[in-house]
Amino acid sequence: MKKILLILAIILALLGTFLTVNLKSRMGELAKNTETALIEVPKGSSxxxxxxxxxxxxxxxxxxxxxxxxxxxxPNLKAGWFEIPAGLTLPQVLAIIESGKVAVRRVTIPEGRASWEIPAYLKKAYPDFNENRWNKLVQDPKFARSLGVEANSLEGYLLPDTYPFPIDADEETILKHMVAANLKVRDEMEKRPGSMWKTLGSWHKVLTLASVVEEETGIPEERPLIAGVFHNRLRIGMPLGADPTVRFIFRNLTGPIYKSQLNSNSPYNTRKFKGLMPGPISNPGRKAIEAALFPATTDALYFVAKDDGSMTHFFSSNLADHNKYKDVAAKNRGE
Structure with a gap:
C-alpha cells in the first residue's frame, strides 16, 4: 500500500511539474495580434x-x-478602452487591462482659436464629433456654471494645449478637460505675487484681455509689451482699438475689415467703445495669460505691424510717431 501511495505521489509531483512547466511555456507565448489592437472592456466584465x-x-x-x-x-481587470501592442505575452496583455491606463487620442489645440474653430482639430481624431452639440454646450450658461465658470459662455476658458483625451470622449468630456486645464492655470496664477489680477478684477477679465493680446501678437516675445500698451489704454480710458475684436463680431477672421463693421454697436467693438469687451474673443494660451497679468512696463500707447516679414511691431507713445510708423509699414507692404 505504501508503495502505491509513493508511486501516486511521484506521479502527482511529476504531473504538477509538467503542468507548471506547461503553463509557464503557454504564458510565455506571444499574443496573436500582429499590430496594435484596440479593445473595449465594458464595466462589469467577467x-x-x-x-x-x-x-x-x-x-x-x-x-x-x-x-x-x-x-x-x-489580476484586477479594469473597464475601458485599451491598446494592445503586438508581441506581448498573456501576462503582459492582462497587465495593461489591470493598469486601467485607457487608450487615448492626442489632439493639439493651437493658441488663439475661437471656440467654433476648435472642432476642425477634434474631427481629425474623432470622426463622429458633433459640432452642433459642441457649439450648444459652449454657449450654455448652465453647463458653464456646472464646470465652475462664472460666465455665460466657455469662450476663452478652453485652454490651448496637447491633450490625451479618452479614446471614447464625447463633446462634453472634451470641454470638461479643457476647462479644467484653464482653471488649473487660474489657480496657479492666483498664487503668484505682483500680478494685475486686482486691477483687472476677475479671472474672466484676465482671459478677456489675454485673448486680445493673443490675437494681436505675431511673436511670443512681444506679448508682454502689447499687454502693457493695452493696460495703459485701459488706465487712461482710451479704447483698446483692437481689430480682432471686430473680426470676432462678424467671424471675419481674415481679409479686409469694412467700415460698416468698424461702426458696429456691438459691445465687442473696441474700435468704438472704451474698456474691455464682455468676454474673450478666443482661447488664449498660458503665455498670453501671463502677459495680461504681468505686462511689460512701457509708456507706449500705440503699435502697428511692421509688415516686413518679421511679424513684429513698431511701438510709440504718441500719435505723431504712430502715424510715421504706419507710413513705414505701408512702404514695407509696397504701397
Missing part, C-alpha cells in the same frame, strides 16, 4: 467576457492558458 474580447480581436485564443493564468496572477 474574466470569461474578457477572454471572449481577446479572442474576438485576434489577440488570445487559448482558453485553458487564460483560465490558469487568471488563477495564478489573479
Amino acid at each position: 474574466p470569461a467576457k474578457v477572454f471572449q474580447i481577446l479572442k474576438q480581436n485576434g489577440i488570445w485564443s487559448d482558453d485553458l492558458a487564460f483560465r490558469l493564468t487568471m488563477k495564478r496572477l489573479n
Whole structure:
C-alpha cells in the first residue's frame, strides 16, 4: 500500500511539474495580434467576457492558458478602452487591462482659436464629433456654471494645449478637460505675487484681455509689451482699438475689415467703445495669460505691424510717431 501511495505521489509531483512547466511555456507565448489592437472592456466584465474580447480581436485564443493564468496572477481587470501592442505575452496583455491606463487620442489645440474653430482639430481624431452639440454646450450658461465658470459662455476658458483625451470622449468630456486645464492655470496664477489680477478684477477679465493680446501678437516675445500698451489704454480710458475684436463680431477672421463693421454697436467693438469687451474673443494660451497679468512696463500707447516679414511691431507713445510708423509699414507692404 505504501508503495502505491509513493508511486501516486511521484506521479502527482511529476504531473504538477509538467503542468507548471506547461503553463509557464503557454504564458510565455506571444499574443496573436500582429499590430496594435484596440479593445473595449465594458464595466462589469467577467474574466470569461474578457477572454471572449481577446479572442474576438485576434489577440488570445487559448482558453485553458487564460483560465490558469487568471488563477495564478489573479489580476484586477479594469473597464475601458485599451491598446494592445503586438508581441506581448498573456501576462503582459492582462497587465495593461489591470493598469486601467485607457487608450487615448492626442489632439493639439493651437493658441488663439475661437471656440467654433476648435472642432476642425477634434474631427481629425474623432470622426463622429458633433459640432452642433459642441457649439450648444459652449454657449450654455448652465453647463458653464456646472464646470465652475462664472460666465455665460466657455469662450476663452478652453485652454490651448496637447491633450490625451479618452479614446471614447464625447463633446462634453472634451470641454470638461479643457476647462479644467484653464482653471488649473487660474489657480496657479492666483498664487503668484505682483500680478494685475486686482486691477483687472476677475479671472474672466484676465482671459478677456489675454485673448486680445493673443490675437494681436505675431511673436511670443512681444506679448508682454502689447499687454502693457493695452493696460495703459485701459488706465487712461482710451479704447483698446483692437481689430480682432471686430473680426470676432462678424467671424471675419481674415481679409479686409469694412467700415460698416468698424461702426458696429456691438459691445465687442473696441474700435468704438472704451474698456474691455464682455468676454474673450478666443482661447488664449498660458503665455498670453501671463502677459495680461504681468505686462511689460512701457509708456507706449500705440503699435502697428511692421509688415516686413518679421511679424513684429513698431511701438510709440504718441500719435505723431504712430502715424510715421504706419507710413513705414505701408512702404514695407509696397504701397
